[in-house]
Amino acid sequence: MEPPVFLGVDLGTSSVKVLALTLEPVPRVAGRGRATYAIQSPQPGWAEQDPKAWWRALRRALHQALSGGISQRVAAIGLSGQMHGVVLVDQAGALLYPAVIWADGRGASLLSAFRRKVPPPLWPRLGSPPAPGLAALTLLWFRRHRPELLRKAAWALTPKDWLRLALTGEAGTEPSDASATLLFSVPERVWDLEVIDRLGLEPTLLPPLQRSDGLAGSLTSAAARYLGLPPGLPVIAGAADQAAAALGNGILREGQAQLMLGSGGQALSVRERPESDPTLKTHLFCHCLPGRWYRLGAVLNVGLAWSWLAQALGTTLEGFSRLARKAQAGAQGVVFYPYLLGERTPYMNPNLNAGWRSLRAYHTRAHLARAGLEGIAFSLREAVEALDLTEGTPLRLAGGGIRDSFWLQILADVLGRPLFPGLDPDASAWGAALLAALGVGCVEVWALEKLAIPSGPPVYPSDQAGFYGAFYREVWRAFWSPHP
Structure with a gap:
């Protein structure tokens, strides 16, 4: 049968x-x-x-x-x-x-x-x-x-x-x-x-x-x-x-963390107590399982920014990634701030604007594309840092943005931590299917973690991680007025 x-x-x-x-x-x-x-x-x-x-x-x-x-x-x-x-x-x-x-x-x-x-x-x-x-x-x-x-x-x-x-x-x-x-x-x-x-x-x-x-x-x-x-x-x-993606990825226990790469980006960490962020830089929402919550750092401009950048530079989504590969890390000093829709974490400011900085005559479309990807990654770093994850916490990835290996390597280097993409990018749909099975009594809560999406090969920070760490502190944060 x-x-x-x-x-x-x-x-x-x-x-x-x-x-x-x-x-x-x-x-x-x-x-x-x-x-x-x-x-x-x-x-x-x-x-x-x-x-x-x-x-x-x-x-x-x-x-x-x-x-x-x-x-x-x-x-x-x-x-x-x-x-x-x-x-x-x-x-x-x-x-x-x-x-x-x-x-x-x-x-x-x-x-x-x-x-x-x-x-x-x-x-x-x-x-x-x-x-x-x-x-x-x-x-x-x-x-x-x-x-x-x-x-x-x-x-x-x-x-x-x-x-x-x-x-x-x-x-x-x-x-x-x-x-x-x-x-x-x-x-x-x-x-x-x-x-x-x-x-x-x-x-x-x-x-x-x-x-x-x-x-x-x-x-x-x-x-x-x-x-x-x-x-x-x-x-x-x-x-x-x-919440559905967290369920699909098996992110169910205190301190487990996930990074979703879709139209926006969301870094979350599970909590067993409903403790709000006293700094008000992150959100507290309910998990889809009783007795669990999660803190969320919300970034508005990930896939939406990628699409805007590709259109602005006259290429496709795939062509944009290929274009960015032609420039070296740091894009020869060009910086892109991706706040096309304003930003939530950590600023909660709808009036922030996007733009490139430090442009010179020798910069090319490739530099603009590379700076665009790096800028999106730096904004995601701000969201991850706002969660105050304990050192060594694995970061599971979900969403359509996990399909591009070049982008994932930049992200691992900027975050300075290993990333664990799921073998299936559709974690939210997977979690919804598990809720369907749970709702009709075909699975029990204790079995959900074993039914989660398996993790694929991890993406570890490369030797560029040190460069990106310094660039984040000394260039990205120094140029942008909301940064303290």
């Missing part, structure tokens, strides 16, 4: 990934699919997506993943998705406005209003200081500029929770996504009604909570027909992409 298949769906910023995973006798990918969609920017600094485009992309990705004729073996569906965004829907589930995603900056104008209404002494229980792109700031923007939409809205959903609504017809969320909204008591794992009231928001907008491995509903007949799946499949609540 063929083993059951568990679908992990990861709704990312640039694409949806679907992983069809079997677990017997060992985890094996039975199918894989991916489909892309665009980010719209109707005004400078805005970032929106069409949830209907997510839905169409899911259909394409599922068709790829299930092309081996395994659809009848699917036992459950688990979900993962990009964090912080807001999708407003009415009582019938109809969209009221495009999804406002994490990269959106319109909430910057309301930071002062948030601070007045929710003063800093309350921030530790919210897990984060305020930042544009987080749901609370986006909802404040709707309240000020489009109040009629909030009056019509039945639910304000995160992206993956909108997808769950489309699959099941049931609105809901779970702690790992809710904890990244600034509307949630992270230590208690409940909606923070005091903060919601202070912001003048209706608590009924926020969907009911359940466990990440809880049964969220069943696949409706209409969704099943559209997606080519059997109706009635169990759909598990799922998790935010960072």
Whole structure:
């Protein structure tokens, strides 16, 4: 008898990934699919997506993943998705406005209003200081500029929770996504009604909570027909992409650490107690397993900066890496600061700008490309340092950015520590599939670490690590005004 298949769906910023995973006798990918969609920017600094485009992309990705004729073996569906965004829907589930995603900056104008209404002494229980792109700031923007939409809205959903609504017809969320909204008591794992009231928001907008491995509903007949799946499949609540990736990589115990390389970059470390960062440089969010949390250093400009650099230099993503290889480490003194969207960790400043520095007539496109990759790596170093990891802590890698070996070597040299890429880059989808299996009782929590993605060959710092360490201290930090 063929083993059951568990679908992990990861709704990312640039694409949806679907992983069809079997677990017997060992985890094996039975199918894989991916489909892309665009980010719209109707005004400078805005970032929106069409949830209907997510839905169409899911259909394409599922068709790829299930092309081996395994659809009848699917036992459950688990979900993962990009964090912080807001999708407003009415009582019938109809969209009221495009999804406002994490990269959106319109909430910057309301930071002062948030601070007045929710003063800093309350921030530790919210897990984060305020930042544009987080749901609370986006909802404040709707309240000020489009109040009629909030009056019509039945639910304000995160992206993956909108997808769950489309699959099941049931609105809901779970702690790992809710904890990244600034509307949630992270230590208690409940909606923070005091903060919601202070912001003048209706608590009924926020969907009911359940466990990440809880049964969220069943696949409706209409969704099943559209997606080519059997109706009635169990759909598990799922998790935010960072928590799901941590589960997929087996990052479950105190002090274990992960670095995600996607459109943004995220360095996280697991905590068994909900202790917020007293410096407010990092976030505290809920893990997808009960009794666990994680500290997160969030970098906004990784894959997004790579794409911008490639376009600015007139090349492709792959061509950009080849171009950077033509210049030596340090790019002959050129420095690139990648803050195209401002930055979170460690500055929490949406007004930082990007740019090259120390350009001379003899510099070439190759120097600009090399400086671009190094600048992204230096910003990730700032996030990793903000976590205060103990010396020797292994750093597991996840995300699409782990595919380029040249980039990983630069990153290992800049961080000055060995990196352990997973053998499968789709850790969030893998974690979502494990939540599906956990939710229907096919695995136990104690077995999850053994079902994680195996680690590939480590990438060790080379003899360039000393050079990059000095460059970081004496050049990168010296030139940029936010650095102390």
